[in-house]
Amino acid sequence: xxxxxxxxxxxxxxxxxxxxxxxxxxxxxxxxxxxxxxxxxxxxxxxxxxxxxxxxxxxxxxxxxxxxxxxxxxxxxxxxxxxxxxxxxxxxxxxxxxxxxxxxxxxxxxxxxxxxxxxxxxxxxxxxxxxxxxxxxxxxxxxxxxxxxxxxxxxxxxxxxxxxxxxxxxxxxxxxxxxxxxxxxxxxxxxxxxxxxxxxxxxxxxxxxxxxxxxxxxxxxxxxxxxxxxxxxxxxxxxxxxxxxxxxxxxxxxxxxxxxxxxxxxxxxxxx
Numbered sequence: 492x493x494x495x496x497x498x499x500x501x502x503x504x505x506x507x508x509x510x511x512x513x514x515x516x517x518x519x520x521x522x523x524x525x526x527x528x529x530x531x532x533x534x535x536x537x538x539x540x541x542x543x544x545x546x547x548x549x550x551x552x553x554x555x556x557x558x559x560x561x562x563x564x565x566x567x568x569x570x571x572x573x574x575x576x577x578x579x580x581x582x583x584x585x586x587x588x589x590x591x592x593x594x595x596x597x598x599x600x601x602x603x604x605x606x607x608x609x610x611x612x613x614x615x616x617x618x619x620x621x622x623x624x625x626x627x628x629x630x631x632x633x634x635x636x637x638x639x640x641x642x643x644x645x646x647x648x649x650x651x652x653x654x655x656x657x658x659x660x661x662x663x664x665x666x667x668x669x670x671x672x673x674x675x676x677x678x679x680x681x682x683x684x685x686x687x688x689x690x691x692x693x694x695x696x697x698x699x700x701x702x703x704x705x706x707x708x709x710x711x712x713x714x715x716x717x718x719x720x721x722x723x724x725x726x727x728x729x730x731x732x733x734x735x736x737x738x739x740x741x742x743x744x745x746x747x748x749x750x751x752x753x754x755x756x757x758x759x760x761x762x763x
Contacts, residue, residue: 546598547572552723552732553622553642568605568615568622568642569723569734570596573755576605577723577734578612591722593705620644648731648751658753664719666737667726668748675717675737675750683711685739714742724749 550572557564562584569577578592594607603622605612611629615622616637624640625632632640648654657665666675673687679697686692695711700719709717717739724733726749733749740746 545572545574545596549598549603549617549622552645552647554645555624555640555642557640566624566640566642567645567723567732569732570603571734575721577721578605579723593721615642646731648729648733648749649753651731654751654753661754663754664735664750664752666719666735666739666748666750668737668739668746669726669728673739673746673748675739675748677709679754683709683717685715685741716740719750 550570553568553570555566557566559582562582565579565581565583567579567581574595574597576592576594576596579589580591581587581589592605592607592612594605594612596606597604601617602625603615603617605614611626613624613628614626616625617623618641621644622642623637624642625637649658654665661678662676663679664675664677666677667673671688673685676682676684676686677697681697683695683697684692693715695715698709698711700707700709705721707719709719711717717737720736720738721734722736724736725731726733733751735750735752737748737750738745739748
């Protein structure tokens with residue numbers, strides 16, 4: 492295959508327009524993921540399951556920038572130490588489009604494998620503190636493309652000493668937002684508190700949340716609810732990444748921010 496054709500195929504892949512790309516390397520019987528896109532082989536063909544085959548030393552945030560014709564694609568990957576992952580493909584051009592995958596990940600033979608349900612979303616080869624994309628949606632990338640699609644590890648907010656202290660203090664979840672500045676503290680089975688600049692802190696008794704596949708919804712009062720969505724988040728003020736998006740509604744005002752799950756409990760998360 493000529494380099495121009497390979498570059499075109501990869502551009503189609505990374506912006507998720509598979510129906511317009513003809514890739515002879517993808518088998519006809521390859522399963523589809525929950526969004527209907529062509530994916531790799533079933534995980535059972537590898538004899539591994541994401542739940543029992545992870546290496547938490549590779550957990551963290553990774554990101555790469557890929558230039559395409561008249562656009563830029565930013566790929567961001569979150570590998571959670573409990574085996575979950577979030578992958579975002581953000582295309583920046585005249586229209587900003589983002590595709591998100593969520594599932595579980597495995598580590599085998601120096602390779603990180605991402606699974607959405609039982610299908611493979613991508614494979615990454617470990618190269619020091621970076622990971623190299625070697626396959627996406629069943630398309631094996633040639634070295635000339637894989638060598639350019641390197642994801643570098645990015646700082647997590649948990650590396651900040653202030654957040655480490657909050658973890659040591661037993662805080663389960665901590666969230667922040669701006670315009671105006673606010674913070675949210677959650678201690679499981681104890682309290683939920685909301686603090687907004689120049690206002691008195693509001694404290695609620697802990698209420699069990701509604702747990703969905705990738706989110707938790709707390710309603711400690713009739714006019715106050717909190718939604719925590721597992722996903723990649725940046726506060727816009729620093730280089731730090733967070734593992735949850737926070738949507739908080741107080742009376743008729745909606746606040747948006749980021750947060751980090753500092754101390755996990757088996758009933759706090761729902762692994763897909």
